[in-house]
Amino acid sequence: MADRLFRDxxxxxxxLAGLLDHYRGQPDxxxxxxxxxxxxxxxxxxxxxxxxxxxxxxRKLGVPGREELAMGAIGSGGVVVLNDxxxxxxxxxxxxxxxxxxxxxRELLRREQAYREGRPPPEIGGKTVxxxxxxxxxxxxxxxxxxxxxxxxxxxxVVAVPAAPASTCQELSMVLNEVVCATTxxxxxxxxxxxxxxxxxxxxxxxxxxxxxxxxxxxxxxxxPTEVAVVRADAMQTEEGVPSEEALFDLVGDAxxxxxxxxxxxxxxxxxxxxxxxxxxxxRKGFRAVAVEADWPDAYRVNRYVRGRGHDETAEESLRxxxxxxTWMWRNNVVLDxxxxxxxxxxxxxxxxxxxxxxxxxxxxxxxxxxxxxIAYLERVDPAAAERARERYSCFDHASGDDGQAYxxxxxxxxxxxxxxxxxxxxxxxxxxxxxxxxxxxxVAGDEAxxxxxxxxxxxxxxxxxxxxxxxxxxxxxLRDTHMVDTLDALVGHLSRQQGQPTKVVVWAHNSxxxxxxxxxxxxxxxxxVGQLVRERHPGxxxxxxxxxxxxxVTAADDWGSPAERKWVRPALPDSVEELFHSAGxxxxxxxxxxxxxxxxxxxxxxxxxxxxxxYRPDTERQSHYFQVRASEQFDALIxxxxxxxxxxxxxxxxxERGEVPETYPFTV
Numbered sequence: 001m002a003d004r005l006f007r008d009x010x011x012x013x014x015x016l017a018g019l020l021d022h023y024r025g026q027p028d029x030x031x032x033x034x035x036x037x038x039x040x041x042x043x044x045x046x047x048x049x050x051x052x053x054x055x056x057x058x059r060k061l062g063v064p065g066r067e068e069l070a071m072g073a074i075g076s077g078g079v080v081v082l083n084d085x086x087x088x089x090x091x092x093x094x095x096x097x098x099x100x101x102x103x104x105x106r107e108l109l110r111r112e113q114a115y116r117e118g119r120p121p122p123e124i125g126g127k128t129v130x131x132x133x134x135x136x137x138x139x140x141x142x143x144x145x146x147x148x149x150x151x152x153x154x155x156x157x158v159v160a161v162p163a164a165p166a167s168t169c170q171e172l173s174m175v176l177n178e179v180v181c182a183t184t185x186x187x188x189x190x191x192x193x194x195x196x197x198x199x200x201x202x203x204x205x206x207x208x209x210x211x212x213x214x215x216x217x218x219x220x221x222x223x224x225p226t227e228v229a230v231v232r233a234d235a236m237q238t239e240e241g242v243p244s245e246e247a248l249f250d251l252v253g254d255a256x257x258x259x260x261x262x263x264x265x266x267x268x269x270x271x272x273x274x275x276x277x278x279x280x281x282x283x284r285k286g287f288r289a290v291a292v293e294a295d296w297p298d299a300y301r302v303n304r305y306v307r308g309r310g311h312d313e314t315a316e317e318s319l320r321x322x323x324x325x326x327t328w329m330w331r332n333n334v335v336l337d338x339x340x341x342x343x344x345x346x347x348x349x350x351x352x353x354x355x356x357x358x359x360x361x362x363x364x365x366x367x368x369x370x371x372x373x374x375i376a377y378l379e380r381v382d383p384a385a386a387e388r389a390r391e392r393y394s395c396f397d398h399a400s401g402d403d404g405q406a407y408x409x410x411x412x413x414x415x416x417x418x419x420x421x422x423x424x425x426x427x428x429x430x431x432x433x434x435x436x437x438x439x440x441x442x443x444v445a446g447d448e449a450x451x452x453x454x455x456x457x458x459x460x461x462x463x464x465x466x467x468x469x470x471x472x473x474x475x476x477x478x479l480r481d482t483h484m485v486d487t488l489d490a491l492v493g494h495l496s497r498q499q500g501q502p503t504k505v506v507v508w509a510h511n512s513x514x515x516x517x518x519x520x521x522x523x524x525x526x527x528x529x530v531g532q533l534v535r536e537r538h539p540g541x542x543x544x545x546x547x548x549x550x551x552x553x554v555t556a557a558d559d560w561g562s563p564a565e566r567k568w569v570r571p572a573l574p575d576s577v578e579e580l581f582h583s584a585g586x587x588x589x590x591x592x593x594x595x596x597x598x599x600x601x602x603x604x605x606x607x608x609x610x611x612x613x614x615x616y617r618p619d620t621e622r623q624s625h626y627f628q629v630r631a632s633e634q635f636d637a638l639i640x641x642x643x644x645x646x647x648x649x650x651x652x653x654x655x656x657e658r659g660e661v662p663e664t665y666p667f668t669v
Contacts, residue, residue: 259506
């Protein structure tokens, strides 16, 4: 495979063991790890193959005075391999080489004796030797080991490494029986770049692993259950993606934050199952808010409707605020039904406002719309303050467009004003007078004051976000997700004060927001997200639940702003979470990692995971829609639905109705 991230050296060894499975049960196989980093990987290989484990020492020969530069390497038995270019280029004498080799040779012997703790070196003659390291760069150390081992006349030598340049692997394969390189990144920067955890292996760890291998080696040919079998055994039944109440409530427990993701923004089953679970949590577990990946003013129009306020008379009317692309995210048949149900549920409660459940948006795209809402609110309660707000926000009017990107481009590149100071001043002004504005003895007045203040927060955050869009993806992403969690916390604080007890909230957003970023390759690049921040701010009081699918159809667009299409979802790639779940052979299931310990361990290994947003580009799917994750650390639970269908937009175009012809047409007709 071209690239892969390993959790650590043990995880890398587990992958190598799978690639070396054809040696399982063969007699006279010996696994040798190059200390220190190669030993944890070699241990996993030896345990999986039922083979003995030992170490084979190699030491770098550093140039005197520039020890970080290798002029060669020395292996057990005194074999020396030199880098001729370095030796000739620096004019290093044979006497210098001999002196350094003697020093390193003594250290090599001392270490091997310390690692073996009195055990004799293994017999290599006639054996199939599998030589394992945690990775290769130039391959000099490995070549020294190979030459030293060849002197002892093994039957064959196999080199197995988790990561190496393709050129190094190719060079070694010309002189060996077999070379296994689990991943060959291009360009190749360093071995450590292929690991999340590349902490240095200690001498004590090496001794412990050798000790454990000597006492617990499994009989040759015996293997534990496969990952597929583990997933199948730990899977819990779901019905249309919805677990039983017992399983759902056991997962949720007493948590006040339940974050439910989706693997696309256009899959019917994800929307429907999420809505069904949310209904149960509202009815049976006392949840009082649904916070969604949507703009604050648009979602608040829905909130007014479900609470029996505002001017909209139907659920469909209340969703008309979602005019910005992609409209189908919230203007679809599943959301329409849920909003209608939420209104009916609240109506049954009568005048008990504190028991009613609301619908809120936590996103920040609505720069202009939120500014208008702040001004409209102030015109009702303080016309003079409205005039001040209009003056401060007029700065944004200088950029055309209604989504903030035109302002962001101008501000980032110096072609326009940076209006953020005015946005901050307006927020402070509103906060200073908030108590005065909400002093009326009505719950509605307090809600409207809070609504206006949050709109002012959106304007401030959106201005910074749109400017940062042109500076770097991580910066803008982090601003957005931090704003979402800030809004979530502010919302819960406001509702908790009204209700006189901590409010429970369900969060709806994409898996890429809900899954903990620290368990993804994006987290290693400095990215944070909603799931990580909620876990950090509310430890033990939140649950993260994601969805996956293998194939089907999805509502998505080719480009930003393009019409919605009903697209065919390609079957998931090999080595992905979705492909593993598909291999389990079940139509749908839940893995709750608190109870599925074996599946949790299997899914701590790095795998690909698919994320389809509002854009889906199958032609570049690996680059556009997959990233590496440790799924059981990313989520508390996952629901897999193997074959899914596109969510139905309320406005179904002819393009959507026609759909996309699968690549297998006409062969499967």
